[in-house]
Amino acid sequence: MKAATLYPYEVSERLVLRLSDFDDPVAGTTVSVRELSLSRASNGESTDEAGAAAYDATQSDQWGKLTFRLTVTLEVGELERVFPPTSDVRNDASLVVLMTCPSTRFRRGVRLRHTGSGQWVGHASVQRDDVQGSLTLRPQLVRVSSIAEIGDLPYATREGALVAFGEPVPLYVDSLPPSLGSGLSASVTMAWEDFANSDDPWRREHSDDVYYLEPFGSEPRLWLNSRYAQLRELLESTAKRGREAALRDMFGILVAQPVWLQLCVTSLSALEVDDDSGSVSAPSGWRGDLAAMVLPRLYPEEADPEERLRRAASEFREADGAASVASRLGTVVQGLLTSYKTVELTLRTFENVRNEEDRADD
Numbered sequence: 001m002k003a004a005t006l007y008p009y010e011v012s013e014r015l016v017l018r019l020s021d022f023d024d025p026v027a028g029t030t031v032s033v034r035e036l037s038l039s040r041a042s043n044g045e046s047t048d049e050a051g052a053a054a055y056d057a058t059q060s061d062q063w064g065k066l067t068f069r070l071t072v073t074l075e076v077g078e079l080e081r082v083f084p085p086t087s088d089v090r091n092d093a094s095l096v097v098l099m100t101c102p103s104t105r106f107r108r109g110v111r112l113r114h115t116g117s118g119q120w121v122g123h124a125s126v127q128r129d130d131v132q133g134s135l136t137l138r139p140q141l142v143r144v145s146s147i148a149e150i151g152d153l154p155y156a157t158r159e160g161a162l163v164a165f166g167e168p169v170p171l172y173v174d175s176l177p178p179s180l181g182s183g184l185s186a187s188v189t190m191a192w193e194d195f196a197n198s199d200d201p202w203r204r205e206h207s208d209d210v211y212y213l214e215p216f217g218s219e220p221r222l223w224l225n226s227r228y229a230q231l232r233e234l235l236e237s238t239a240k241r242g243r244e245a246a247l248r249d250m251f252g253i254l255v256a257q258p259v260w261l262q263l264c265v266t267s268l269s270a271l272e273v274d275d276d277s278g279s280v281s282a283p284s285g286w287r288g289d290l291a292a293m294v295l296p297r298l299y300p301e302e303a304d305p306e307e308r309l310r311r312a313a314s315e316f317r318e319a320d321g322a323a324s325v326a327s328r329l330g331t332v333v334q335g336l337l338t339s340y341k342t343v344e345l346t347l348r349t350f351e352n353v354r355n356e357e358d359r360a361d362d
Contacts (some may be wrong), residue, residue, distance in 0.1 A: 009156045010082045015139045015166030017097065018056050018071045022064040025125075031066055033057045033171075055171045067125040070097055070110065072139045074118040074164060084147070084155040084164050092145045093163060095120040102341075103132040133335070134172045140165040174296070188263075188286075189219055192226040213259050215266040218285050224261060248347035249342045260333045267291045268325065271313040280309040297332045298325065 022031040036054040058064070072095055083089055095112045112122035126135060141164040147157050156163050198206035203212050203223065210231070212223040226232060235252060239245040267290040270283035284289045295308040302308050315321030334340070 007072075009161070010154045011156070011162060012074065012078050012082045012141075012164035014074060014078050015095075015141065015164050016073050016165055017137060017139045017169045018053065018073075019068050019137070019169065019171065020071065021069040022057070023067055025067050026065050026172045027063065029063075031057065031060045031063050033060065033068075053169055053170070057171060057173050064128050065125060066128070067123060070112055070122045070124055070168065072097070072118075072120045072166070073111055074141070076118045078164075079118050082155070082164070083325065087143075087145070087147060089115045092143060092147075093141055094144045095139065095141050097122070097124065097138065098138045099124060099126065099135055100138075101131045101133070101135050102338075105161075106129055106130045106135075128173075131173050133174050134170045137169045137171065138165070138305055139169075189221045190224065191221060192224050192232060194227055195225045211255055213262050214261055220263065220266075220286065224255075243353060244347055246346045250319065250346045253337060253339050256337055257333055257339065260337065261329055263290060264294050264329050264333065265326070267294065268312055268316060271309060273313050278310075280306070280313045282309060293327070293336070294332055297335060298328055 014287045019033070019035075022033040024031055034056045036056055049064070062259050079089065083093065089094070093114075095114065097110045097112065099108045099110065100106065106123075106126070108126075110122055112120035114120050124137075140162060143159055143161045143163055146154065146159045193203070195203040195209060195212070198204045198207075200212075203209070206212075207225075207227065210225055210228065212225075214221045214223070224232065224235075231251065234244070234248050237244055237248045239248065267283065267287040269285045271291070272281045272283065274280070282291050291309075291312075292305075294311060297309055299308045302311065312325065315325050
């Protein structure tokens, strides 16, 4: 069931934001950024949100200032549905793209120019020091003038009223999250099984477990216990907001954090040390991909990739060092999964539900 915020008038959720023409105006160079598709739900099936996208700038680390073009579109029929014919979109509405970075608390709004036929364009710039991890861009269309009520027609009439918005678009600048990593998500196979009837003796003897990870070979497998049928229904929900979405994301984090911690430990323990030369090489396959994602976060003060490998291998060989790495990996995994966002959203949803129940009791 899809949860939605209720407005006293028609609001569109179908603004589509696209980024293009990336360059560094200071250096006078083009910055390589690739577009990633987010058109798949958490269960791997295609969704109707074909407009969703993300952008990967992690391979371009030499820019000091990044400038890019913003293009927002809304189907003409959808615009007519939410904006009255007595108003002029060009003069009575403002399309703003909000840019935020939680890690640095960077926040800025960019107003776009309406070019007609449901399209707005503009340009944005960010300094490299203003962004860490990722930049999130959210398009929204707001009324900038008030008009009289139009009978019973469900239009927004007050200045400042939200008329339309779209999916947030992330721009990654340091590293991609696990779900978008370089082939990494495809390397983790998920399967459901009733552990009580499993052919595997360990899972059968631990039939109450929620999950079991096999971080072996070229393709680790995550087993989820189908004994908890409602959990499967919840984890495969495509709800975007509301109680169902908050509960799904919280349960997802409860499983994802220990799983990714196990994968990280498996990856770093596979570092290969040459005892004669002292050189360290990264493992191949998904273990190497994950090590490349994790090591810069474990050793942010170290710029040399080879030195990061050496330090990680050295720490893993010592009891105190391994304990220190394991402790810091907890922070790294929470950052990769942006666990704080899930917790904040769940707490806000809980507060909203409690307020609704209090009002109902009054």
